[in-house]
Amino acid sequence: MAEYRRSVAVKIMSQWKGLTLTELLSAFKQAYVDLPPPSYVYDIGPFILNNDLCFSMKDNDKNYCDGILNSALYLERRNDGIILLDGVKYIYFVQPLRDNIQLVFLVDATHYVTLVKKQYPFGIFLSMDVFTQGRSIYSDDIGQSLVFPVTAFTSGLNYLPELTYVFGFSKRIFLLVCSVIIILAAVISCVIYKTYFSLIYGIYDQGLKETRAITENQLSFVVSGGLFFNDADIRKLHDIFYAAIYDSLTGAYSRKSFDDSIKDIIGTGDSYLCFFDVDRFKFVNDNFGHLFGDEVLIYVVHYLKDKMNGFNFRIYRFGGDEFAIIYSGELCDLIRILKGLTDFEVGGLRCSCSFGVAAEKECTTAEALKLLADNRLYFSKNNGRSQITWK
Incomplete structure (x- = not known):
């Protein structure tokens, strides 16, 4: 102007x-x-x-x-x-x-007032009161719908009438903008969550695959050299894992595995513990050599795995010719399979095993169950060998 x-x-x-x-x-x-x-x-x-x-x-x-x-x-x-x-x-x-x-x-x-308000962008509403000599000559009610209001005065400016300005952000626009920001934040959060969840799940899944590669010796589970371990590391770890869990000669589970498993069958009600060994195994080793003795042990384990395929069982080697079986199922099926080892032949040599079987429900502790199975094994050996004692 x-x-x-x-x-x-x-x-x-x-x-x-x-x-x-x-x-x-x-x-x-x-x-x-x-x-x-x-x-x-x-x-x-x-x-x-x-x-x-x-x-x-x-x-x-x-x-x-x-x-x-x-x-x-x-x-x-x-x-x-x-x-x-x-x-x-x-x-x-x-x-x-x-x-x-x-x-x-x-x-x-x-x-x-209209002229002044037009100077401000959309969403910023100007509420104005016009005063002269302390009394209002113009006022609007926009100020009632503002957030973060700021007041300014022109009483010290001799080229303008005495005015009071109230600047603020429209409450309606403010709530709308806040709603849009919240929705965008929620969408962004979902995208970030999905992205990081996929990343973390991918790491977790690859960890499981490499664990299976170690326990099952399956390098096909390892992608692009592995995330945590490379192929050489996995082979070494598998050898360590296998040596800790299995008997390297027969493929039966180790004594340490037995100690971990025996605790789990107490209270199941249908489990059995069987201790057995090869009769006169020292004689076999001394007269036919340790390599032949190893063949006898391998035969025994392979026979049991073959005949008990489909049953809930595990075979453990304690050392030498001493073994254990943890079995869940019918006792008659176990006795029938064990009878095949009371008289068998390896390389033209007649061999036999003696067995002691104890039912889990006969004992309240793992130690008592082991003692009962061991006593029945010695009863079989002292009673002529090549037999099964289960009661």
Whole structure:
């Protein structure tokens, strides 16, 4: 607005000297015709005042001269204020030109507020109260729907009326933006969770595969050299694992595996523990050699694995020719299979085994169960060997 007035003033000043009052008024009117106001200027006038005379510079404006002369204060100096014209409150601006001549502009308070609000982006609502001499002449209720409001005053600015501005963020827009942010955060969280879950699951799954590769000696489970172990490491770990769990000669489970397993059958109600050994095994080793003795042991284990395939059982080697079987199922099936080792042949040599079987339900502890099976084994050996004792 100031730039617009400055343009008009420059045009007038270029022909100021030597003009009579009538010619000056005519020049002002022509200047405002030649320089139409920009769209953002919502004003009425200007009006030129000279003592008790008032002239409108725009032919299409209402003649508010009487109201201005009766209501405007301090016309002799630059100032502003509020006047009521035809029931509408206006902000007026007085700009002295020379002795006894003033330029007066009127701005509708509602238009003024609208003009100021248009300067702010969508979503930022400006709530404004306009005051003069401590009383409000314009107010809106936007301030009731703002969040994070900030208040500013213009009481110290002599080129503006006394105004109170309340700036803030629209509560509706604020809640909408917050909702969008929350939804986006939830979506991003889901994507991140899915990504990291897939990554962690992939690591976990590869760990399981490499564990199976170690326990089952299946290098096909290892992808691209392995995540935790390479092929060479897996082979070494498998050898260590196998040596700890299995007997390297016969393929039966080791004594350590037996100690871990025997504790689990107490209380099952249908499990049996069988201790057995090869009769006169020392004689076989001494007369036919340890390699032949190894063949006898291998035969015994392979026979049991073959005949007991499909049953719930495990064979353990304690050392030398001493073995154990943990079996769950019918006793008659176990006795039938064991009878095949009471008299068998390996390499043309007649061999036999003696057995002692104890039912888990006969004992309350693992130690008692082992002692009972061991006693029945020795009963079989002392009673002529090549037999099964189960009661």
